[in-house]
Amino acid sequence: MKRHVLIYGLIGGVLITLLKWTEYRFLVIDHSIEIYGGLIAATFAVLGVWLGLKLTRAQQRTAVQEVPVTAGQPFVLDERKREDLGITRRELEILELIARGMSNREIAQKLYVSENTVKTHSSRVFDKLGARRRTQAVQLGKERGLLP
Amino acid sequence: MKRHVLIYGLIGGVLITLLKWTEYRFLVIDHSIEIYGGLIAATFAVLGVWLGLKLTRAQQRTAVQEVPVTAGQPFVLDERKREDLGITRRELEILELIARGMSNREIAQKLYVSENTVKTHSSRVFDKLGARRRTQAVQLGKERGLLP
DNA sequence: GCCAAAATCACTCAAAAGGATGACGACAGA
DNA sequence: TCTGTCGTCATCCTTTTGAGTGATTTTGGC
Numbered sequence A, B: 001m002k003r004h005v006l007i008y009g010l011i012g013g014v015l016i017t018l019l020k021w022t023e024y025r026f027l028v029i030d031h032s033i034e035i036y037g038g039l040i041a042a043t044f045a046v047l048g049v050w051l052g053l054k055l056t057r058a059q060q061r062t063a064v065q066e067v068p069v070t071a072g073q074p075f076v077l078d079e080r081k082r083e084d085l086g087i088t089r090r091e092l093e094i095l096e097l098i099a100r101g102m103s104n105r106e107i108a109q110k111l112y113v114s115e116n117t118v119k120t121h122s123s124r125v126f127d128k129l130g131a132r133r134r135t136q137a138v139q140l141g142k143e144r145g146l147l148p
Numbered sequence C: 001g002c003c004a005a006a007a008t009c010a011c012t013c014a015a016a017a018g019g020a021t022g023a024c025g026a027c028a029g030a
Numbered sequence D: 001t002c003t004g005t006c007g008t009c010a011t012c013c014t015t016t017t018g019a020g021t022g023a024t025t026t027t028g029g030c
Helices: A002-024 A032-065 A080-085 A089-099 A104-111 A115-127 A134-145 B001-025 B031-064 B079-086 B091-098 B106-111 B114-130 B134-143
Strands: none
Touching: A002 B031, A032 B134, A080 B134, A089 A104, A089 A134, A104 A115, A115 A134, A115 B114, A134 B091, A134 B134, B001 B106, B079 B091, B091 B114, B091 B134, B106 B114
């Protein structure tokens, strides 16, 4: 997030310099201030939208994650139970993919991380769930409302 | 979302008018153009961020809205589907125990058979389901109504 | 800017799981 | 009686998974 603000500032600076230069080109024309202001307004509006999107993208993902629903109970609150068990989002993500029957290698490829990373995450989630096997982890995950 | 753009435009217009007015106040000062541009940049940056947030929040809503209701059948008909897939009772029995998270050894002890026997049964049931891993077999078994 | 949590990756070793194949007895039905 | 299915068990070999440990980088909150 820090980086985004930094990039934002840099681009802003560059654009200001650019507009400062263009200023001398348009200053001779009537109503140049309006044009100048309009340009600045437009560019910074675009930049602002971009920044806003950047900043909220993370939240977007978590919102999408709480989708599935079972017939009996609504199943929307994985977030609460997840944190109660001290399981991170990434770990839950791995658990979900395990529940779909994917191997560690497949999960690694899907998430663009190494197989070792997947193993670390799964080991931790097994530990937190008290499971010794992935099938058991899936079962426990469903019992505790982490999985649909 | 349309409304946001509209509001955005309106606020933008009002602000431009406002800044136009302030312009006459600050125009007498040196470097007023810089100040003017800076003001416009700042306000529209803020507005842009706000718009970006608004837009993504709207996206969030739609994402949450697409909550599917997985059809919940009461689950009574394993017998029919079992035979349709050519899976024997014993094989289904092993599959059920696998779904509970038990290891081959535990299953063997529970059923009083050798671990090798469990492995042959599970291998056959995997083959009939088209699964390569036990987690996948469990998933497929549930999809096909063999497991609750 | 600092700090804690989270995420990433690596390495080793052991255990579990899976594929392939063969075999044998029980039993039901043609 | 012969045949096919089912359940049982084994052996060999490969792949997958899990445990344990340590390390680095990102991220997020204060």
